[in-house]
Amino acid sequence: MTDIRDLTVGVLGGTGAQGKGLAIRWARAGLKVIIGSRSAERAELAAKEIVEVAGGDVRGADNSDCAADSDIVLVAVPWDGHGDLLASLRDQLAGKIVIDCVNPLGFDKQGPFALPVTEGSAAQQAELLLPESRVTAAFHHVSAVLLADLSVSEVDMDVLVLGDDREATDTVRELAELVPGFRGVYGGRLRNAHQIEAFTANLIAINRRYKTHAGLKITGV
Secondary structure: OOOHHHOEEEEEOOOOHHHHHHHHHHHHOOOEEEEEEOOHHHHHHHHHHHHHHHOOEEEEEEHHHHHHHOOEEEEOOOHHHHHHHHHHOOOOOOOOEEEEOOOOEEEEOOEEEEOOOOOOOHHHHHHHHOOOOEEEEOOOOOOHHHHHOOOOOOOOEEEEEEEOOHHHHHHHHHHHOOOOOEEEEEEEOHHHHHHHHHHHHHHHHHHHHHOOOOOOOOOOO
């Protein structure tokens, strides 16, 4: 079995808050990390910023090179560009574990709400567009603010991991647990990703009302 620490993790959308926050924690844990972006220059700048904060082996690349050079790839891009990006990276992502953490949400005067997705969820859209990849869904409910703040030594929350490939979901749970305080918990088949993605709207509403960075904890496990 390959040790999780020997793998290279690519972060598509690594210049955004959520992707960058996870990259900071993985870099601090000793993983090799590649930051992906439409602009290689922006990715390289983000990688330098991460190294300044967390140390580690982090470099930037355009999305195509990030996908090609990584063993596991996290998709943390805006929903409106999700489908087009994954369709363009089908060959580069073939055979790899892909972790989709995209939340299709809208916002209006009443606050956040879940958007309808033709395929059922962002993760199911990824599965359809990447038939040769091992698609999982995870990291939807993690706080980018807490991840980026290394003075927070432990981020105390559970990470729900969904997927149809047992080995892939176990690997993603192990990856989650490299972040101090995180616990990876299997959350069901990929067909159940819609409610996981949609629940992010509820968490945002909670965080706004109570001015906090709430996450999830699963009891009895």
